[in-house]
Amino acid sequence: MTLTSTPAINWDALVAALGDIEVIREPGQVEKLSKDYYNFSPVLVKQLADKTGDLVVRPKTEAEVLKVAKACVAAKVPVTVRGAGTGNYGQCIPLEGGVILDLSRMNAVKWVKPGIACVEAGAKLSAIDKVTRESGWELRMYPSTYRTATIGGFIGGGSGGIGSVLYGQLRDRGNLIAVRVVTMEDEPRVIELRGDEVQKVNHAYGTNGIITELEIPLGPAYPWTEVIVAFDDFMTAARFGQALGDADGIIKKMISIHAWPIPSYFVPLKPFLPEGKAAALLMVAEPNIEPFGELVKAFGGTVTYSKAAQDASKGTLLAEFTWNHTTLHGRSVVPSLTYLQTLFLTDANLELIEQLYHHFGDEVMMHLEYFRVGGKVVPAALQVVRYTTDERLFEIIQYHEEQGALIANPHTYMLEDGGMKTVDPVQVDFKAQVDPYGLLNPGKCRGWLERIGG
Numbered sequence: 001m002t003l004t005s006t007p008a009i010n011w012d013a014l015v016a017a018l019g020d021i022e023v024i025r026e027p028g029q030v031e032k033l034s035k036d037y038y039n040f041s042p043v044l045v046k047q048l049a050d051k052t053g054d055l056v057v058r059p060k061t062e063a064e065v066l067k068v069a070k071a072c073v074a075a076k077v078p079v080t081v082r083g084a085g086t087g088n089y090g091q092c093i094p095l096e097g098g099v100i101l102d103l104s105r106m107n108a109v110k111w112v113k114p115g116i117a118c119v120e121a122g123a124k125l126s127a128i129d130k131v132t133r134e135s136g137w138e139l140r141m142y143p144s145t146y147r148t149a150t151i152g153g154f155i156g157g158g159s160g161g162i163g164s165v166l167y168g169q170l171r172d173r174g175n176l177i178a179v180r181v182v183t184m185e186d187e188p189r190v191i192e193l194r195g196d197e198v199q200k201v202n203h204a205y206g207t208n209g210i211i212t213e214l215e216i217p218l219g220p221a222y223p224w225t226e227v228i229v230a231f232d233d234f235m236t237a238a239r240f241g242q243a244l245g246d247a248d249g250i251i252k253k254m255i256s257i258h259a260w261p262i263p264s265y266f267v268p269l270k271p272f273l274p275e276g277k278a279a280a281l282l283m284v285a286e287p288n289i290e291p292f293g294e295l296v297k298a299f300g301g302t303v304t305y306s307k308a309a310q311d312a313s314k315g316t317l318l319a320e321f322t323w324n325h326t327t328l329h330g331r332s333v334v335p336s337l338t339y340l341q342t343l344f345l346t347d348a349n350l351e352l353i354e355q356l357y358h359h360f361g362d363e364v365m366m367h368l369e370y371f372r373v374g375g376k377v378v379p380a381a382l383q384v385v386r387y388t389t390d391e392r393l394f395e396i397i398q399y400h401e402e403q404g405a406l407i408a409n410p411h412t413y414m415l416e417d418g419g420m421k422t423v424d425p426v427q428v429d430f431k432a433q434v435d436p437y438g439l440l441n442p443g444k445c446r447g448w449l450e451r452i453g454g
Helices: 011-018 027-032 042-048 062-075 125-135 151-157 195-200 234-246 267-272 286-298 323-333 351-363 390-402 415-420 425-434 446-452
Strands: 022-024 055-058 079-082 099-102 109-113 116-120 137-139 178-182 190-194 210-220 224-231 252-258 278-285 302-307 337-339 367-373 376-381 384-386
Touching: 011 055, 011 062, 027 055, 042 390, 062 079, 062 099, 062 178, 062 210, 079 151, 079 210, 109 125, 116 125, 125 137, 125 151, 151 210, 178 195, 190 195, 195 425, 224 234, 224 286, 234 252, 234 278, 234 286, 234 351, 234 367, 234 376, 252 323, 267 302, 267 323, 278 286, 286 302, 323 337, 323 384, 351 384, 351 390, 415 446, 425 446
Parallel strands: 055 099, 079 099
Antiparallel strands: 022 055, 109 116, 116 210, 137 210, 178 190, 178 210, 224 278, 224 302, 252 278, 252 367, 337 384, 367 376
């Protein structure tokens, strides 16, 4: 069965069916909790600016999630699951109204064991780390929205981040141990997925199940030193980044390389970013600082900033200038800026990066993040783009693809049209089992729309 048309909904009756579960109906609050950072994309702004839910529901327990699911299935109400709304692709923006299911109240760290933790979906990443570090463990990876993002949102909409240079991507086997998922059937169930089965809901935008609880692997909590290194030119900085990534004996959590003028947008870091210089923003394990310094010297870099691990939690976090926070800082200075996401999986000598860097100049400003893919460290780019028109933006994307770069398009809200470019039949089949009416985050899964003829 699929939902082909939404009947008129009696919202008062739905709220009454929810009993004591918190409900928000104030329009301003509902609109706020219907949004994410889709406005990074001028393309998505045109498509999503007027989309909002009808009400917000905030359960505190899995039992309450089951109650919400049952009421919404009975009334055939669309449900869009929300963490903290820190994504950039409209993942949690409801295309067809309905209920915003805000899981931020489900935020417990239920237990921690050596190398693994069990957490509720609404737990903030920074809060999880605070608990796990007491026993010498930490999250393997997290986005630049570390202080505010939730673990459920990260699994549902993220792919990697700070720490991926060491541990790879969220989709890599072993980076998610287990999840509990509430279904949207006439009689909702709780399903536990373990091992490879977690891929059924990993990075699925919440289209095929409501994640309530997760078991996540942890890594050793190294003392991380934050460092900025300045270089005379971007390509030297990029080659240094690759060399650092390849240096297996130097433990690092973040390698973020920025061509000028991107560093000029990092206003709080201005004293440490020399005019006209490329910058590397780094997190390195404190015991490895000496060999790290030798590598910096070999590439002619200059250390302009260093924060000891014991001070890392104080003041500004360098991670909040990397990944897509780079775009955030750029837009705070030049609001019309947007961005691309580009993968360079076969560019061992950085020749394609160099060619694109010179071809576009300041129109497409180079920003690299290094991460591990298939056991090798490679660069990905989150270039900062001077937007003029949609047509020019699509020309830039097309040029990259023609040159052999892989674009994970951040200017679409469709799950498959962003990074994967293909329909995942396993995820679509799972949706058919657990969301037969197509009520979860409708309009985001192309595979489902094709299946139902939408």
